[in-house]
Amino acid sequence: MNRPIPLPPHAEAPDLAPCISLLGTTALLFEAPGETCLETQARIWSLAREADTWPEVREAVPGVNNLLVTWREPPRRLEAITGRLAAAWKAAPPLALAGRTVELPVVYGGEGGPHMADVVAHTGLSPDEIAEIHAAPLYPVYALGSHPGYCYLGGMDPRIATPRRKVPVLRIPGGAVSIGGAQTGVSASPGPSGWNTIGSTDMIFFDAARTPPALLQPGDSLRFRIAGVVR
Incomplete structure (x- = not known):
């Protein structure tokens, strides 16, 4: 169970303060304050790069609005590393990653978008309008997670935001393009999902024989391109 750790006295005001939770004896989770946005995520990337250089840290893995930090040995004084993280966050500038x-x-x-009708019913838009709105933005990759190769994307138009399904689907195929709340993503492998699948692609997002195995990185x-709309 996650256990919140009190921040040191010099940390930010409570309404702007990050939340740091202990994950067992080998890791902690740093959660950034405020809403998810690209600027905050770029600061998470910056904090990850900084923490990764600390000798006591085994790995710093960025998530969406958060950072997982594991250490080589359980620290004798937990306050030292939490205080260091809080201070590094205050100083962290947004890191612009020059990606592809x-x-x-x-x-x-x-057949590849079995829940398009549900998104139509929720938004009042036609399948063509949903496809056009969905394909319009350039989506930044915030982080990888959920399963190997899966990308958490930012930038979806709120007009097509649709609540997650009340009853999850037991299996969707790899390449399923889905909407869950205010986010969209592409399944990198078959598995269960609570999101609304609106389309499909043949692109392979994870291949263990490839270097690196994941197609995309933070x-x-x-950019989605409309290859067709099936009504």
Whole structure:
């Protein structure tokens, strides 16, 4: 169970303060204050790069609005590393990562988009309008997680935001393009999902024989291209 750790007295005001929780005896989770946005995420990337240089840290893994920090040995004084993280966050400038832009052809609706009708019902938009709105932004890759190769993306238009499904689907295929709340993503492998699948792609997002195995990395961008709309 996550256990919040009190921040040192010099930390930010409570309404702006990060939350730091202990994960067992080998790691902690740093959660940034405020709403998720690209600037905050760029500061998370900066904090990850800084923490990764500390000798007591084994690994610093950025998530969406958070950072997982594992250490080589349980610290004798936990306050030392939490205080150091809080201070580093206050000083962390947004880190601009010069990533690649990958174009992803998507067939919207039809057999590969079984929940398009649910998004239509929620938004009042047509399948063509949903496809056009979904494909318009350039989506920054905030972080990798959930399963190997899966990208957490920012930048979806709120007009097509749709609540997650009340009953999750037991299996969606790799390449399923889905909407969950205010976010969108592409499944990198088959598995369960509570999101609304609106389309599909044939692109492979994870290949263990490839270097690196994941197609995209934090700082890259993804652009969806409409390859067709099946009604």
